[in-house]
Amino acid sequence: MTDHLQEPTSEVSQPELPSDxxxxxxxxxxxxxxxxxxxxxxAAKLVSSDKEGSSGHTQPLEARSDGAPEVPxxxxxxxxxxxxxxxxKWNHGKAELANYFDENGRRVQPGPxxxxxxxxxxxxxxxxxxxxxxxxxxxxxxxxxxxxxxPQPTSSLLTYWVLMTWFADVLPLAPTxxxxxxxYQADLLLRALACVCRYPMMLAGIxxxxxxxxxxxxxxxxxxxxxxxxxxxxxxxxxSSKAPGYFVPVRGRVQDLYCPKAIxxxxxxxxxxxxxxxxxxxxxxxxxSLKHPLPRRIVSGDQNRLLSYRVENYRKxxxxxxxxxxxxxxxTAAVAQVxxxxxxxxxxxxxxxxxxxxxxxEQLREARRNSLESIIIEAVLGFCHEPDRHQVLVAEIGQTxxxxxxxxxxxxxxxxxxxxxxxxxxxLFTRRLGNKGRGLELTKDMQxxxxxxxxxxxxxxxxxxxxxxxxxxxxxxxxx
Ligand SMILES: [Zn+2]
Numbered sequence: 001m002t003d004h005l006q007e008p009t010s011e012v013s014q015p016e017l018p019s020d021x022x023x024x025x026x027x028x029x030x031x032x033x034x035x036x037x038x039x040x041x042x043a044a045k046l047v048s049s050d051k052e053g054s055s056g057h058t059q060p061l062e063a064r065s066d067g068a069p070e071v072p073x074x075x076x077x078x079x080x081x082x083x084x085x086x087x088x089k090w091n092h093g094k095a096e097l098a099n100y101f102d103e104n105g106r107r108v109q110p111g112p113x114x115x116x117x118x119x120x121x122x123x124x125x126x127x128x129x130x131x132x133x134x135x136x137x138x139x140x141x142x143x144x145x146x147x148x149x150x151p152q153p154t155s156s157l158l159t160y161w162v163l164m165t166w167f168a169d170v171l172p173l174a175p176t177x178x179x180x181x182x183x184y185q186a187d188l189l190l191r192a193l194a195c196v197c198r199y200p201m202m203l204a205g206i207x208x209x210x211x212x213x214x215x216x217x218x219x220x221x222x223x224x225x226x227x228x229x230x231x232x233x234x235x236x237x238x239x240s241s242k243a244p245g246y247f248v249p250v251r252g253r254v255q256d257l258y259c260p261k262a263i264x265x266x267x268x269x270x271x272x273x274x275x276x277x278x279x280x281x282x283x284x285x286x287x288x289s290l291k292h293p294l295p296r297r298i299v300s301g302d303q304n305r306l307l308s309y310r311v312e313n314y315r316k317x318x319x320x321x322x323x324x325x326x327x328x329x330x331x332t333a334a335v336a337q338v339x340x341x342x343x344x345x346x347x348x349x350x351x352x353x354x355x356x357x358x359x360x361x362e363q364l365r366e367a368r369r370n371s372l373e374s375i376i377i378e379a380v381l382g383f384c385h386e387p388d389r390h391q392v393l394v395a396e397i398g399q400t401x402x403x404x405x406x407x408x409x410x411x412x413x414x415x416x417x418x419x420x421x422x423x424x425x426x427x428l429f430t431r432r433l434g435n436k437g438r439g440l441e442l443t444k445d446m447q448x449x450x451x452x453x454x455x456x457x458x459x460x461x462x463x464x465x466x467x468x469x470x471x472x473x474x475x476x477x478x479x480x
Contacts, residue, residue: 071314072169073101074307075110077123082296085110085118088126090311095127111218121199121221122299127308133346136309137163140196143302147192147294148185149285157356158193160339161278165197165222165260166310167342170318173243173276175335177262181282183228186264188291189282190224193262195299196306197222208233212248216241216259223259228266238263242276276331278360313344326354329456332361365459372414372422374457375404380428380440381454384447385466393439394420394430426453451475 071090076097078084087108089096100109130136140162145155161177168174179186194200199221201214206225211234214221227234240246241257248255320341326333336357343350379400383392398419405412420438423430427449430438440446451471454462463472 071311073103073108074311075123076307077118077125079125082123082125083118085123090127093312095311097126121201122194122303123199124303124307125300126304127311128301128304130305130308133309133344134349136305137343137346137349139305140302143196144189144192147195147291148189150189150282153356154280156352157278157360158189158280160342160353160356161260161262162193162196163306163309163342164339166306167314167317168198168222168258168260169220170314171338171341172322173334173338174258174260175338176238176242176277177260178277178279179262179264179282180279181267182284183264183267185282185285187226189280190226190262190264191291191293193222193224195294196302197224197260197262198306198310200224202226206234207231208237211237211257212255214257214259216257217255220259223261223263225261225263227263230263230265239276276334278335278357279363309344316344317342324350324354326357328357328361329364329459332357332364335360369458370408371457372401372418373426375401376419376422377426377450377453377457378404378462380450381462384442384450384471385469389442391433391439391441393433393437394423395437396439397423428453447471 074088074090076086076088078086086097086099087101087110089098089101100107102108130139137159141152141155141159144150144158144162145152148155150158158177161175164171164174179189190202194202199219201221202224204226206227208231214223230238237248237257238261241259242261244256244258246256246258248257322337322341324333324337324340326336328336336353339353339357340350343353376397379397380392382400383389383396394416398414398416401419402413405414416437420430423440428440428446430440433439433441448471451463451474455475460476463469463476466472
């Protein structure tokens with residue numbers, strides 16, 4: 001059963017591979033929830049330090065900016081002793097393992113952070129052949145499908161996301177995976193993801209303070225979070241850390257919390273994390289059954305193939321052209337671009353992400369269409385289309401908004417004050433219009449802005465109703 005797991009990639013430099021590249025202890029692994037307090041406290045990194053050890057200078061190896069090595073050194077675990085960590089150098093298709101490497105006068109070895117979390121994180125131990133991109137994709141997809149009992153479109157979309165976690169250090173965005181729905185299915189899914197994501201860490205009871213203790217700066221783990229009650233502060237932190245480069249202050253220094261995250265937020269479809277996220281809703285399965293954790297050798301096999309895919313294609317993904325024409329909203333288009341970028345040498349598979357994301361895009365449009373902001377835009381756009389209308393009062397917008405709600409069968413009624421705040425959030429700034437109250441001046445700039453917002457929130461179709469409006473014509477012509 002494990003024959004195919006034993007093959008090292010061609011041209012590997014290690015001549016004597018163990019017959020089974022997995023640890024002797026084959027007890028099931030359960031990537032247990034980490035106590036964040038212990039995981040994050042030992043702030044250290046995969047370090048390169050001066051050989052003399054005099055200055056104590058350290059720097060993370062996985063630099064994400066210009067300092068990124070051509071193919072980074074990887075931390076792997078030992079074949080026989082999985083808690084013993086090694087460093088792997090990948091050079092011209094060959095893997096070399098050692099306790100440390102001396103590079104440019106510096107010693108590079110796994111820092112204490114890896115030791116602290118090695119039990120929680122499943123590490124690969126050696127790159128092994130993965131076949132073609134499609135073979136690997138299909139292997140990961142069927143692993144997810146079996147372990148989490150998912151329908152095929154969902155397991156396919158998640159497979160793109162899994163491959164993305166292996167290249168997050170060279171991508172401009174790591175879309176957050178937001179999971180809602182059945183609690184049991186969500187648990188199965190997070191456990192399945194823990195087998196195939198890069199540096200997976202299963203976490204529970206997370207808050208902004210503990211999130212900041214994680215080694216996101218140096219390790220770039222994939223966080224698999226089970227948190228049914230997500231506070232607004234957490235939402236904001238998670239949302240801002242889906243792209244690299246936003247720093248949060250941590251004990252006298254700053255930290256980049258960027259890393260891939262999958263998060264279960266409970267049974268109800270929650271407030272959502274906005275754009276740049278992929279939302280999966282899990283329905284209860286009638287066939288779902290308790291599952292034993294996968295044997296470590298199986299997980300190691302998956303991890304080793306994925307490691308091989310990473311090191312062999314690192315440069316291609318890093319230098320990939322991110323352009324991918326879609327008709328999606330900008331945030332979904334960005335998700336599609338990074339998910340397609342991690343597919344190497346298979347254009348059909350690359351394009352496949354577009355049809356899978358169509359429903360994600362539609363959900364986002366739907367949520368936008370029904371939001372207060374969106375309905376306000378619809379109302380203001382209506383005033384822009386009234387002939388000889390030069391200004392509109394907040395109270396008039398409020399009346400129209402409440403009328404729209406009524407037509408939608410919503411009992412909700414909003415106050416003028418609430419409408420005023422929402423206008424401000426949209427960048428539509430009101431001013432006092434004589435003694436009638438506050439309102440908007442419908443200048444040319446204002447009308448243009450309202451049309452631009454309408455395009456973002458409601459899509460292109462909104463412009464087809466007003467053939468007489470010059471702005472609508474411009475926006476329609478722009479995409480025809
Ligand atoms: Zn118009």
